[in-house]
Structures are given as C-alpha cells and as structure tokens.
Amino acid sequence: MRIVDGSVSTHLAVLATLALALLFSPETLVLGLVVASDKKVPRQATLAFSAGAVAGIAFATGVGVGIAALVGVRSGTADHASWPGFVVRLLIALALLAIGVRRALGAIRHKPIADVSKPQRAPGKLRTRLVQRFPGLDLKADLPARQRITRAGLAGFAICGLHPKVFPIAIAAGHQILEISGRGERALDAVVFAVIAVIPAVAPTVIEIVWPGAAGRIKEGYERVMKVHGRWIVAVLLLVAAAFVGHGAFVHMPNH
Numbered sequence: 277m278r279i280v281d282g283s284v285s286t287h288l289a290v291l292a293t294l295a296l297a298l299l300f301s302p303e304t305l306v307l308g309l310v311v312a313s314d315k316k317v318p319r320q321a322t323l324a325f326s327a328g329a330v331a332g333i334a335f336a337t338g339v340g341v342g343i344a345a346l347v348g349v350r351s352g353t354a355d356h357a358s359w360p361g362f363v364v365r366l367l368i369a370l371a372l373l374a375i376g377v378r379r380a381l382g383a384i385r386h387k388p389i390a391d392v393s394k395p396q397r398a399p400g401k402l403r404t405r406l407v408q409r410f411p412g413l414d415l416k417a418d419l420p421a422r423q424r425i426t427r428a429g430l431a432g433f434a435i436c437g438l439h440p441k442v443f444p445i446a447i448a449a450g451h452q453i454l455e456i457s458g459r460g461e462r463a464l465d466a467v468v469f470a471v472i473a474v475i476p477a478v479a480p481t482v483i484e485i486v487w488p489g490a491a492g493r494i495k496e497g498y499e500r501v502m503k504v505h506g507r508w509i510v511a512v513l514l515l516v517a518a519a520f521v522g523h524g525a526f527v528h529m530p531n532h
Contacts, residue, residue: 287456288465290520294449295472297513302502308480311428312491317421322481324429329477332437340450365525369518371444376514383507
C-alpha cells in the first residue's frame with residue numbers, strides 16, 4: 277500500500293497511530309488528575325483543564341494544517357510533491373523518531389513520569405522561568421477560586437498545545453489531515469483522530485463527575501501501570517508513525 281495513493285486506510289492508520297500516541301502519553305492525564313485533586317474547586321478546575329487541553333490539541337493540529345498549506349499541500353489533490361513539502365515531512369518524521377527513541381530510553385531507565393504535585397521533583401528551566409514571571413501558573417500556589425480555574429485552563433492548553441512531546445505529534449496529524457484528497461474521508465479521519473486524542477484531556481473531568489475525590493487514587497494506580505508499560509507503548513506507536521511519515525516524504529519527493 278502506497279501513501280502516494282492517498283488511500284483512506286493508510287491516512288487513517290497514520291492518524292490513529294498518532295492519536296493513540298497522545299492517548300497513551302501519561303503527562304496529560306497525570307496533570308489533569310492533579311488538577312482534579314484541587315481542594316477548593318475540583319470540578320470547575322478540571323472542566324477548565326479539559327477545555328484548555330482540547331483547545332491546545334486543536335491549536336497544535338491547526339498549526340500542522342497551516343504548515344502543510346504553506347509548503348504547497350492542497351486538500352482535494354493527490355499530487356503533493358514539492359521540495360518544501362519533502363523537507364517538512366522529513367522533519368516531522370525525525371521529530372517523531374526522536375520522541376519515540378526518548379520514550380524508549382525513558383522506559384529502559386525506568387524514568388519516573390513527570391508529576392508536578394511531587395515536591396521533590398525539580399522543575400525544568402522553561403517552567404521555572406514561566407513560574408517566576410507568572411506565579412499564578414504554579415500548581416502548588418494557593419490562589420482564589422477564579423484564579424485556580426484560569427490556571428487549570430492554561431495548564432491544559434500548555435500540556436496539549438505547547439508541550440514539546442505533544443506538539444510535534446499534533447502537528448504531524450494536522451499535516452496528514454490536509455494530505456487527504458477526499459473531503460468525506462478527510463472529515464472522517466479527522467474525527468477519528470480527535471475522538472481518540474482528546475480522551476486523556478476529558479478523562480479527568482469525567483472521573484471527577486462520576487467519582488468525586490477519586491482522582492488522587494486513580495493517578496497513583498495509573499502511574500504504576502504507565503511507568504512499566506506506557507513509555508514502551510508510546511515509543512512503538514511513535515516509531516511506527518515516524519516510519520509512515522518518513523516513507524511518505526520519500527514517496528512525495530520531487531522527481532521520485
């Protein structure tokens with residue numbers, strides 16, 4: 277099966293693989309469960325987190341669609357061969373490969389899942405600078421209810437729309453969506469991607485509504501499972517997606 281044919285099954289396979297990589301990426305759900313454990317406004321905070329996370333995924337996917345359009349990919353056409361398009365596809369494939377390898381190394385080293393609720397965890401340089409400039413972004417800061425809700429929404433957007441491990445995946449999906457020539461197929465594949473990708477974004481809200489106060493216990497159990505299996509699952513999915521996208525880059529290479 278060749279990606280140049282633009283077959284529904286190939287595009288759907290790539291988008292489903294990327295969506296599953298987002299689904300099994302533990303950072304989003306862990307952060308959402310931390311937000312759901314808020315002592316003052318857990319339900320409102322987790323609703324804001326889910327809304328921000330969905331907006332973040334839409335933003336990053338839209339960036340991918342925009343990049344595809346800028347390099348000459350046009351929906352409704354089967355021929356997407358161009359040097360800028362080839363370079364972008366290759367860069368996306370390399371980014372997915374790099375994230376997949378990093379996830380695999382994290383699994384080999386049994387690296388703990390990032391959890392901002394743990395006081396012993398040293399924050400990254402970027403997060404430290406952001407918190408210094410905007411103290412309200414610190415999830416440990418004691419804020420009024422309205423600011424807690426705003427902070428939760430911004431955290432959701434950041435983890436799904438700006439996170440360096442998530443952003444390239446959503447961009448790859450957006451690029452892939454625009455490559456689909458048929459309008460109906462494009463809409464169907466985009467819906468499949470969206471439905472799968474937003475599950476970890478909305479799960480904390482569902483959990484808080486169905487089992488109020490259970491977020492902390494669920495987070496601990498989820499982390500135990502994902503620490504053993506999660507990174508391997510995501511690594512394999514990303515390596516498969518990188519192979520798909522890389523193959524597509526060479527298939528669409530001009531004069532190929």
